[in-house]
Amino acid sequence: MKTLDQLYAIHSKIKNIFLALGGAGVFVMMLYITVDVLVRNLSNTALIGTFEIVSYYIMPLTILPSMCLALASGVMPRIVAMTNRLPQKAQRIDAIILPILEIAAYVLMCRFSIKYAISATNDQLTFIAGTTSLPVWFMYYLPPVAYVMMTVESLFVLLKNILTGNTTILYKGVDPDEENASI
């Protein structure tokens, strides 16, 4: 159990790095679009490629790596009205089946996105900002990263639930703030 918590702490560190990236992304996007609006209105020129750079670079960098964080934070909606009424034993089984299903879904999504990332690499996929071609192929590796992170998250939940008989599908107790308490 202790080992699992320690490993999860490492996983959380990675999530926090991604959170920093996502947070920076939001602020960069905010300033970038604002500057674009100002330049367009205050001078007779425009920043070329804001639309594409925000779409193809900043949005994916902001959101994809942070998906695991959303998953782990418990904001993802689900219906618990029925499962809460089940007997404790059934709830425990449910709490093992659910992460397995999640893992299955994420592994599939990861596999397919890797396939696309590889073909995007082979094609050297680009997008056009104004008249300049900018590479976008490497961005297609972000979805696999996101799904690997979510698979790992679900794997932790699964292991914890098997080991402790937990009935939640969140890995509790290792919120960054509480990290020290749990180890």
Next chain:
Amino acid sequence: GSKTDAPAQDNSNDATASSGPNSYGYDVSAEAPLKIVSTSALNATHCCYAGFYQPFMDLVTEMSDGKITWETYMSGELVEGGKEYDALRDGVADVAMPLTPIYDTSRFPAGDVPQLPIKVSTSEIVSNAYVDLLNSTEEIADGKNFNQLYFEDNGVHFIAHNNPPRNAISTTTKDITTMSDWSGLIIRTSSRPQQFLATDLGITPLNVTAYDLYDTLSRGTADGGFQQIPDWASYGLDELYKYAIEGLSFGHFTAGMGWSKDFWDSLPEVYQQILTDAADRVRPDGCAYWDEKTKEVKATVESRGGKFVEYTSLPQELQDKVNAACVNTWVQYAEMLEDSGVPGAKICKLWRDCMVQNGAEMIDGVDEALDGLIEKYGA
């Protein structure tokens, strides 16, 4: 895949036919029925779909005595716009209606060449020019012609459809009579040639999606666009545009029917002939469909007080400067392609030839500039 221009009547495939050729001259009695999966990012009312793809599919079914049928997906419900190429390669769909090389310059590096400015052209001219471009045997590079190099080598069998009429420059606000009228205009641009031209004219380019365009124009965030006139109606822009220049084409938005080459090659020859023949039969009406729609939209705009001004009626000084900017656009575009290792000079010249053969008029100075480019980049 150069069997595409075999005339229908030459077909003498008689296998174990119980019945002879049908009224179109095809004998499909020996062939198995076939259901083709088609995907489109367009909706059913779009001129390409209503004027070409739908009648094309109906005609193919008829010409094949009902043996070829279709499983259609519309409005990007199965494959979102821009991912048609991947769908063909992954076998999600057999044919894209249309495939838009113009937006996919990673796979089709010169896909946006038809966006180069031209003086006089029509839907019919640009559609036939595209047919010629695909059939051209002129070597572009590595002993290959344009079609082999950019479509077949990419695993695509491409068939020309009814390409839209020219992109008009249109504004919601002001008339353009002097060069200084361009500066300060915020215009939506959506391709590299348009971007070059906009920069040369002193226009501020803006990139918004087509469905944000109404809001953008209605509030004055943008002042205009380079767009084919019939499309104005699709997005409600006919209510907003007040001024458009005629007789100068700011390029054409071209696309076409993209088949997975593997799928195409697996088809019986008679089916290939039917599909090719049907496209050729439907295309002229498809172009007329665009023209009809153009007239309708123009009438609506005029009834709302909008005006269409003939390019040649503009002050000569303005025309000279716009012409120079257009010539420069051709040069910059070709040089940009050459810089990235694509034979831009040859491709631009080939496109010019295809357009001129079909009746397009070039802007003064483009021919000379092309000669210069060919000389510069050699054969």
Next chain:
Amino acid sequence: MSTGAAILIAGITLIVLLLGGLYIHSMLLAVGIVGIIALGKSALLSGLLSYTTFTTVATYSMTTIPLYVLCAQLILEAGVVEDLFNILYNISKGRKGVLGTFCCILGAFLGAVCGSGTATSAALGQAAYPQLVKRGYSSDLAAATSASAGSLAGIIPPSVTIIVYGITTETPIGRMFVASLIPGILTTLVFIGCNLFFLNREGKNKPVETFKPVHVDRKNAIVSITVACIIAITIFGGIYSGFMTATEAGAVSATVAFICALCLKKVTKDFLIRSAKSTVNITAMVMLIMIGAKIFGKFMSLSKVSDAFVELLQPLMSQPKIILCICILVYFILFMLMEGTAVIVMTTPVLLPVMQQMNVDLLWFGIIVCFCCVIGQLTPPVGVCVYSVCGTAGIPVEGPFKKSMIFALVATVIVGGLMVLFPQVVTYLPSMML
């Protein structure tokens, strides 16, 4: 396997996974994948799933989600909302009804600067809920009022729900924003009425509290009111004068909020981390659900279920009113179960052909759908606004749901009824735009 059997399998999988407690996004993913396999099209899975994650996220118009959420977070973190509450408490001499009313109006105004009901509810759960409880509201009513007020963001422009509907149906988003103004105001009024009604009932059994003015720094008060005005003017003025597009307004309003926070000297490392974390979390949540919904949607297209649904409705085609009622009912149920944008992305491709065939005004229909979505955020089992408030406040959801459901029901009857009986409620303002 026949299409019918595939749909049946997918339907059973959906119900089992939903009730089994799987996350909505994973449920959509799983049902989509199972459905495509059941249709015998597993060979297409790779081609259909490979790029959807990236393309869903790499969309410019989606920037509104993080940026409007960020804007609300910044305003909240800067303490502007709390200041406004205290000012009002003092002015109203502690009258509870005024505070509840203010909470609703505040929700409407926050809704006017923020596109996401979830975000606004979370904001009100943090700012308004404790204030209401402090002034003598029952915890349930305070939470229900905050959640209802927060849900208004979905119908008062700008709204993520409307943006998503506009994109999927190619309905001009700006016109939809204008069209949603009157229904938004009506819904606000209904929520105010519900709040006052419940308050009256509660008030009968409770002694009136003694009023003690709260100290609000005069400078702070002026600053807070100014900030609220500046942001409102930036957005409305900016969009309507053509300075920026509705999409860009998200970024500009967030920047303005950020500058205000800087001026108020509230920006610390903690402040930035908290704002960024909430923003990224909520955005990633919405995006994950949208990705699931897209994959589910691909299964729906492949199954041609929309054709079947349209076929089913065919005998009723001459009775658009009945079809509309059926559709609204279906939406109501779907929104009870699911996150709003997911429902819209999933259902519009199915229903759109029906609406087009009946010549239903897509703008009017869209506002009705977005209204259903707002209502659905207040009803169990999936009422994200109530979850948001209760989550932030740390209270159980059952009590607030009992009240918020009545808010939802009354609004449905009054505002929904008005929109169906008098479409002008929706269409009048946009028709004035030309």
